[in-house]
Amino acid sequence: MAPTRHDLENCARGDAALTRAFTLLGKRWSGLLLGSLGAGPAGFRELSRAIDGVSDSVLSDRLAELTKAGLIARRVEEGPPVTVSYELTESGRALIPALDQISRWAEEHLPAPDELC
Amino acid sequence: MAPTRHDLENCARGDAALTRAFTLLGKRWSGLLLGSLGAGPAGFRELSRAIDGVSDSVLSDRLAELTKAGLIARRVEEGPPVTVSYELTESGRALIPALDQISRWAEEHLPAPDELC
DNA sequence: ATACTCGCTTCGGAAATCAAAGCGACAGCT
């Protein structure tokens, strides 16, 4: 295969930072996961219930990704019983204002889905 | 089982608006596409070049989705030659500040990928 | 006439995501 200049083109790219951000946020559930944790620490099962529709396997993947990226931290509380909780790191918390803004934007500009509650 | 019905949980769930937002933004390339258009109108080919890595088929899908959601508009300029350009609607423009904030966040909190340029 | 570019669409195959089941460790009954 010819060495695509893919690598070279990467440089002059529009907004590199935005690209980096959406490597994480552009994946399904990442944003919502962070949003959920914005409300405070939570355990695995708690998150899987809070974020309706996500499967355990993907939730597990996302938690690993975001942990690796340094946005969330996994804390094991020695018991008994032993419990696991995930929480935002400082980096993660720094993103919350942006998510809030997106949330506010959605309220204003995204079709209101018949308030059933 | 406790009387916690799923229905109840649905209501008080995290943030419905954020969920709506990430139905769009949580898909690959959506965020970057909006970011690109934030710099001004652009044609299909222009976008496909600006957003490195996206395939024509997916770009086409995303443009359709975001157009349907009312974030971008497809304008056909009668020629000759006939040209097509996509641009942000007001709703779309309203999201740009949030994207900028995310971009700034990424610069601060996301691993600087060795400036190769 | 030949060879481009543009704005797509179509066609496989590869990757992401899904629901469901299972597992080990523990807790709460009885």
Next chain:
DNA sequence: AGCTGTCGCTTTGATTTCCGAAGCGAGTAT
């Protein structure tokens, strides 16, 4: 001691999404 349930995952196999490459019709350039 059993039985049942919760928690934090992982595994399995099917479905959905995404990708790269090719193609197409229309127009432009040489």
